[in-house]
Structures are given as structure tokens and as C-alpha cells.
Amino acid sequence: MLGGGGYRQKLIQVWNDWQVSVLVLLSLTLQLLFLSTAGARRRAQPSWGKKTYFWALYIGSRFITTYSLGILSRASTGDANADIQAFWASLLLFHLGGPDDFTALSLEDNKLWDRRCLELFIQVSTTLYVFSRYVLDPGFRRFIVPFALIFSAGVVKYVEQVVALHHATMEALIKSVLGKPDAGPDYADTINRLDGIMRSGALPSLDIKNERVDRPNSDPEANVQVKDYSEDEQQVAIKTIRSAHSLFSRFSVLFADGIFSFEDRQESQAMFLRKDARWAFKIVEIELGFAYDRLYTKASVSRGARLAVRVCSLSLTLAAGLWAALAILRASQYRQRHRCVTYALLAGAALNDAAILAAHAFSVWSLVHGDWLSWCSVMLVKRRRWSASMAQSNLVTFCLRKLPSNNDSDPAPLSSSFLLRRLLLGGGRGGVQQQDASPAPALSTTLASMDEFQKLFERRSLLDQVRSGSFWSKYKHTKYVPVSEKLKDFIYAQLEEKVRRLSEYDKRMERERERERKRVRAPSPSPSPSPSASATTPTQTGTSTTTTTSSMYSILTDCRGDQVMKDEEISNLSWSLEKKEFDESLLIWHIATDLRFREEAQAAGAAASAASAATVDQRETRKHMEIARELSNYLYYIMVVVHPLMLSSSTTMAIKRCRDTCAEARRLFLKDHVMAAAGKGKGDRRRAVGEDNAHRVLLDVDTPLHAAVVKGDKCKSVLWDGCFLARELRQSMADPGRRWRVVCKVWVEMLGYAAVHCGGYQHAERLKDGGELITFVCLLMTHLGMGKHYRTEVGDAYAHLSPYSAAA
Structure with missing residues (x-):
């Protein structure tokens, strides 16, 4: 019998014999998994499992392939199967080229293109080293040609990956759209000519014409093309794809915080105005699909080069596979295992290239410049390119987590909550012993000294942080809701309404300017200028007057709910929006919206159970309630889970404000829960705080003054400001329909403000x-002419000088 050492030696021997075969098959398996699932990354909701899966594929595939090449470089040349294993080195290099649909885990990986270039040199050198060791082996000569073919295909794919990473960097993105430097019209030359005319004794006439053509010729609504219903569905689908690509080509620099001109605004407005929300969201979805391809796939390489690489790689792989298969069939010295592994690797390489070529041919990129794929254009437009969902996080729900339940009979699991109960009841070490005594004296004594209560709560909070590793890690239970059509319709209707109002305002201003120009052109009895004045002062007969629309767009872009209050003539709620940081206003409105929703949803549920059917107004109010709640929870999720910098200029302050608010709310809930659990009757026990009555606990606290007046400004909690706003919403607007319509509009404005002020890098990263x-909202606002990226409003100005005599 073999001892422990014998089994160990046997296991090592088996592993040494099988390790190369296992590793290359594992590398092939990872490549096939990449090939079949990489395209789903853009459509899947963010989760720990998804992140781990793609991280393991991305890191594991490169590690295993590199490790396998290292083993092959040290393998013995005396084995009869050594030459066929050396042929595997070219196939491993082919694997390192990676799939077309996955080049980077994040945008940070694109910056490492130079490091990947160094890796290319090392891996190619290692593969050539393996080749040099076996090239003189007579058994390896049959594999020289297929080795060279697969090696060439692998190098081409690897180079393509490096180029794609380089083109996907923000620097390359900016460079691709900036073009050549523009010095503009020659200012010095114009001034010199002006001085020359004035020195000659003539009065110069300076007529300045802007590049921009003002209304009515630049009216975006005048250029809106009404849909031609004679077109079939395929033609409409092709136009949609090409319109999305045109927008992507023009506005892709948004992800690098680039700038746009009035021409971009006019053309995009002409495309989007008078269109429905379904069309607008779909064209932005396709546009973002192009952006994803540019940043995270090999689509950044030119289409012609990609097609050439695909055809060349597939041809080389098929030729090499056929040559190697015939060579193996003629040789008899190879083990059956090595034959099967080689066949699997060759078949996997051919399948990989064929699938990539088919995916490239049947993609929206093929419809950008050609019509041969028009028969499946409708299917390509309908294909989903994002998760179509939005995350939901709620402050009250988070603060209610891990509170002891009403059915807890064992006090031990309550940890510090059980200690609080003992503290409030004065039970001492023996716990609660005097069940027949009234707890009121103990409660009043304990509540009079809140220092000990606060210390115990802080101790519990610190313990939770140590257990979880991070205060915000508990948000891993974030839920997702679909982005409904009613939400899209409401958002787009609000954005389009802003543009329509601006258009009407601009038309009125244009009519006033036209009347002013006519008044100026009318003859007047004013005397001619004196010769002395003519020699020193030029007459400006034309000026570059920009419309006030540009400034109005900027004003509406900076609105975050305060414009809704002005439109609705509600002044007593402006304190929550004006002169406050955006994350502070968002948190206050999140609390108020949640409390109002919880209270009114309960009341509406009780009323619905008594009534037979809801009226139209009630259904509309319910829709607005759901929209407001979803947007509130979504923006709160963005602020505390994804990246606080997306919504706040100060990440530290935003996080501190959220933490302090959560700490204050949880302290109140713990105190109320313990006090309810201390009651003797079952009726008191049902008062324990939970999802169904948390709003009552908060709203029962009277808030006659703002929290900062009472507590100072060290604690940044806005809990009581949110409760105060919840009461103000009910008192200011007694009609629930109007109240929730206003709240919805406020949240859409906040969403728009957050969208256009968020950095382009954060948008691209998500x-x-x-x-x-x-x-989506950021791109919709940009296409409708709103946003902070429009910096060119009049274009170049051209000065025309015409001298004339002072005597004239």
C-alpha cells in the first residue's frame, strides 16, 4: 500500500502530466464564455455577481494564458508529444487577443494601453522563444506553417486590442473631435484697417456680421420634419440608426466634457422637437450603444480595419486548422488526449473568429453606411442596449434595518438594543424583573440623561461599521424597478415644455428686435456728425446681437426645482431649494417625499378598499406619486451608493450629511422601538416602529423651528428639515393632485440639474x-439645447469697413 507520501507523489505526477492540457482547455473555456456573455454586460443590472463574474473572466483568462505560456517555455523537448504542445503556444497567443465585445473592465483600463503594449511584446517574445526551441525538431516541422498562421492571427488581434484601448481613452476622444486649432478672424488686421481709414480723415462705417443666422431662419421648430407615413418600417429603422450615429459623432465629446456650438443645438433640436418620448429614448439608447462600443469594445478601430482583421484572422485560422488537422492525422506518435485537445483548440479558434465576424456584420455599425442589412434593421432597433431599470434606495428603509422584531423572545440577539431596553426599564443585571411595576419613573429618569443613551447608540453604530466593513455596504440590497413608459413620457414632456416656452419667448423677443430695427432705420431730423467727431469715432452700422435664448437656456439648466415653485407661485417652500447645496436640497426633498408618500399611500389604500373603483383624478395622482417616489429613491441611490461626486461638488460633505441624517433617524427609531417594546399590553407592542408606521414616528415630532436653530451646525443632519417640508407640502397644497404634480416636476428638474452638471467621465463609467x-436625461437635455456644454453662440464675426467722406 502507498503511504501519504506515495499518494502525494502520484498526484504530483498526474498533475505534471495533465497540467498543460487542463490549462489550455481552461483558457479556451474562458474565451468561449467571454464570447457568449460579453455582450450582456451592457444590459445587465449592476450586481456583485455580475462584477465578480466579468472580473474573474477578464483577469483569469489573461493569467491562465500567460501561466500556460510560461510552462510551455520550460517544457522538456524530449517528450514525443512536446512538439504538438509547442504548437499550442500560438493558440494561447491567439486567446490573448480577446473578444471584440470586451476590451476593458472600466475606463481606467483604457489608460493602460501602453502597459498592454509592453505585455504584447513580452507575450510575442515568449511565443517566439517556444517556437525557437522546437523549430529544429523533425516532428515539429509539420506544425511550422500552421504555427506561423495562428501566430500571425494572434498578433493582429492583440495589436487591434491595444489600438482599441488607446482610441478609447478620453484624450483620444477629445482629439478626434477637436480638429485643427482655430485662430478665428484676424483681429489685428481689422483694427489696422480701421486705423488707416481714420488717419485718412474719413469716418469709417463698421458693419459686423455674425456667422450665426438668427431667427426666423434658425427656428428649430421650422426645420422639424414631420414623419412620412409612406415610409415602411425598415426605412424608419435605418433612419433611426443613422440619426443616432450622427448624434454620437457630434456629441460623443460630451463624455470628455467637450463644448458644442449653436449649430449643434439647432440641428439636434430640429431632430427631437415634436417627437414622442418613445422615439427620443430609443434614439438616445442607440446613441449610448455606440458610445459603449467606442469605450469598451474594439469598435473604436475603424470599420474598414476591423473588417479586414476579421476576414484575415478567420482565413488564417481556417487554413491553419486544416493544415494542422491533416498533419495530426498522418502522425501516429501523439496521444489521443493531445489530439483531442488540439482539435478542440482549433475548433474553438475558428468558432471564435466566425462568431465575431458574424456579430460585426450583423450589427448597427453595418447599417451606418450601407443598406444591405436593411431586412433586419427593425430587429436591430428593437434590441435592448441597457438595463432599462433604475436602482432604488430609501433612507427610512435603511434606518429601519436590523431593528429587533416584535416577536423577539430571546433578548440575547438584540445586542445593544436589549441593553437599551434594560437601561430604559432600570432592570440592572437581572434584566426585567418587576413586571407589575410601572416603567414610567425609570423611563423619565433615563430619558433625562440622554448622554448614556447616546454613547450606547454610538457604540452600536461603530460595531455595525466594523462588522460590515463600510457604512454604505448595507446598500448591497438595493432593489431595481423598470423605467416605465409613463416615467419616460413625463420626463420628456417636462423637458420639451421648457424648450417650447423658450421658443415662444424667443419669437416675442425677435419681433421686438425687428420693430426696434425698423425704428432705427426710420429717417430722423438729427444733425450730421461734425468733422472733428468723424476723425475720431467710427460709426457702427451693424452689431452682433445674440438672442436672449442662450442666457435663458443657461438659467433653465441651473434650475433644480426653484423654477417650478416660481411657475406654480409657491413661495413658502423656496427655502428648501434656494441658497442650499444641491445634495442638501435633494436629501430634504427625499425625506419629505417619502413621508408624504407613506402617509398618503396608506390613506389611499384604505379609501380604495372602501370604494369600488378609482376615478381618473385618483389614478393620475397615483401615477404622480409613484413617479415622484421612484425619482426620489433613484437620486438618493446615485448620491450615496454610486458616486456622491455625480450630484455634489463636495463628496465628503454629501456623505457626512447622509450619515448624520441616518444616525439621527436611527436613534429616534431605536428609542421609539425600545419604548414600545417596554409596554405591557399587546396594543402597545403593535406600536413598534416599522415600515408601516415609520412616517408617523417622524411626523409626530413637532418641528416649529428649523433644526439648525436648535442644534447648531456641527451636525449636518437634515432629518427635521425634511419632516418640516413634508408638513409644508400638505399645508401649502391641499389638493393631492396638484401637490404630487408639483412634487413630480421638482424631481424632474432635480434630475435634469444632476444630469447636466455631472461629469462626462461619470456618465461614461456607468x-x-x-x-x-x-x-439618458443628460443627452436628452443636450439634444434639446440645454446644458452647460454650449459655449459657442454666435460663431465667427466678420467686420466690413466702408469709408466715406466726413463732408458727406
């Missing part, structure tokens, strides 16, 4: 996690 609604 594409890999299924996309975000806030990115």
Missing part, C-alpha cells in the same frame, strides 16, 4: 453597469 437614467 455605461458598463447597464447604464443610468441620469445619462
